[in-house]
Amino acid sequence: MIVEEQIREILLKAIEKTGDFKTSEIPLIIDIPREKKFGDYSTNFALLSAKALKKNPREISGKIIEKISDPSGIINDIKIEGGGFINFFVKKEAFHQLIPLILSSPHDYGKQNLGQGIKLQIEFVSANPVGPMHAGHGRWAVLGDSIANILSFTGYDVQREFYVNDFGNQMELFSQSVLARYLELLGESSEFPEEGYKGAYITEIAQKIIDKEGPKFLKMPQDERLEQIRELSYNQVLDLIKKVLKETDVNFDCFFSERTLHASGEVQKTLEILTQNGCTYEQDGAIWLKSSALGDEKDWVLVKSDGNPTYFLVDIAYHKNKAMRGFQKVINIWGSDHFSHVKRMHASLRALGLNSGILEVIIGQMVILKRGGMLVRMSKRTGEMVTLEELIAEVGRDAARFFFIMKSANSVLDFDIELAKSQSQENPVYYLQYAHARICSIFKIAEQEGIRLKEISNTDLTLLAEEPENIILKKMEQFPSVVKNASNRREPHLLAHYALDLAGDFHSYYSHYRILSDGKNLTLARLELLKALKIIFETSCALLGITAPEKM
Template identity: 45%
Template structure:
């Protein structure tokens, strides 16, 4: 149990004892909320518990505060001081710092991971871009945030799985086939009328060229419908392979790749519509089938099956989400682009219509990304004249910088991505700043090893020698990491881990500049090396969550 848990428990038990002794009466004690005071002279932790309880107890908050302080006799507590209308400031004995640091060191690579009996199964679906062309930078932000969220939830002890929904059915795939077919004919010298909704990227021409190089004009002997079917399969597999390659280069892996086609082929879509018909959630009007989504707050009912019998995208999405829930997932987290905001209500309505709670679906909206170079907005790729692709961004700034810059801001805020800053090797570049702290610690241990000084028996290290202000601050910062992970996971906020890693690196750089490690008395050197070791392990864990590498040298 860490110090905050101990303090929580001690406050609560003291309050319970005061109630039992008749000091004040209250039906239910409020939650204990601890904060780190803005100034060090106000202690290590503070709580407004007395004021929260006073409302329900209908008594003076200072009476409650005095009762709690009088009943707290913990060995790790130096003193508790009542301030203002009833705040309690807690001053802890220095021993707890060293106990905490020793615990962090003993956990090693596992520090930051929570072991819980997770009964709730969570699925995170993200990216899910149409496999009709390369991923662009907007997809990249969703990919970075989604994969970091999965890593974060796993570290926090959640039972979590990741999934990519392949939109391999519908008009967009037909348009893909038609586009490749048109370019194929064009390469053979035929005059063509390019499809109105076709895809104009260079990648379509490249696909057509590869078909031509492999099979020549042999496909011309096929009926057009058969030719289009073959081109659809070739193009889909090629685009999907390229998409997977881009994501792998971006440190993004999925547990499941789910094909939309399987919903059509298995009859799951039709079966789902029948379930909704049977329970009265779908009605027929003007030859089409409509979902009663207004029953769940949507502004209008939505078409599920058109009057020509063709399912809408919503029909497939309903069947897909039913499939997810039938696989035993308790909570679904979907990460969608900003243009999907209006779609949330209708999918939640579908889930409710299927007999599940709409709250089992949580949708996170990723806002737009704007690229800047030399202070100017970058709208198009220099190479292709089209949207900048994820692979081009990785080529320019690297995977680590791209991932960190995508993650470091809350996903619901628009992101201005400074390409020049992302490439710079300076302390102004946040990912460089963090990685440099890690590499600097690695250098410390290499130099110490050359001098024959090894950090072997951690239990024998005299951590109590770490008494300077920057050392104490650094230990306290390390102690916040476990709670930071838990809070970030609850808030679905991997940007908090990016911010924590940057703050920790900053405090380490301050420590390094103020506290000599080499050339001091050996016990102090070992204590400072142990502190550096804990920082290094924590940075590695945090950057691991973010999907970013930890270089030994820079």
């Protein structure tokens, strides 16, 4: 058991003994004070309970302290300070037990069962297959991938899904655009659709089709060639998307095709259920959802007056499908431009008679791409954009991933390509990776010098008595709670900051103390510490989706 848990137990027992209140009434929060003088751990329990007890917090703390017993003798001192904080000063040796704990099951350190194995689906990126992915997609890709890693690690049965919008208006416009370029390239006159995609990549797609299929579409009837061009083009784009995701090391379990929802009749069926449940009405030749009666601000169209379903209706069918697949929790990552969809999706789940609580939406703010301080405008229509592929190629995968994931998703992200590149030598990601590589390097040298680790139980860990060693151990102990926080809040950046912080502690320690010293037992003890530390770096990097190189 780690020290913090021991402190918790000691406190719980003591509070129980006072008999003044049940510990379940007031949360027992154990903090790690920023100030060293306030000890290793502290609790504000007395301050929180003062009101209920109508007593002075310092008095309450005093009473609790009286009842504290410390059978395993880990505590050096207990003090009441400030308004009534109880501060614990723990013996350094108490932290040493963490090392064998980590080493006994390296891959499990930090692992938790928060999710209790519930089936959870996370859907992210879901870029329309009508053009290459841009930086914004990159943010969702990396964020979703890391959240999925963390959720799996904390006991959720996670499935990662990419929703492919391979149906509808955008598809049509897209294929018309490609066909127009195709005809142009072959010297035929063509009419480019007014709202068509004007990016240069459309011409590239058309050229590839010419390379592969030749001019065979010139004489084909319009409907037929449009359909064939559509299939060829969209598959090209989808392949590219998959390729770039792979390069970014973002993995999906499922690419879910929108078409299947239409083909299976699920869209139609969904509309029927909504109507049966009395949640729809007709107006101006369209069918509407009464979402305003279900928690949304307004009603939305389900079926347009031309008889076609809206994206919204299909999305309802899609979420119904998710629920039918047995997911108990469904997480979507959407850009802030989709914010208004959150309420209406919840409303529509209620309209279906489903628990809207299963759907959780993470709204991420946009990415502002810059190049040397200058704004890079992004538009799929005009085609002026920096693709994710180019970004990764230019900045590097790990550096780009770290840049995306280091910052909280609910702030607009400034991504300056020049900055990310020029800093590449001092990019925080290398600081973290370097810590890992350094440890590997030490072990390599230790091996060359014939230093062999003993059984951990025969290693004298009490030799780890230096202050920085204590700081590192204490921070290592926090790892599970950082993971827990990152999981509950779906915020990988917490983990990124933690890992950087720990890397900093290590670098500082390294430059002030010899690991491979003359004292053999001290060397062995320090190597064990580094072995455990290395595991935390590896696990952190894995959860963040970056590599932990042995040398750089």
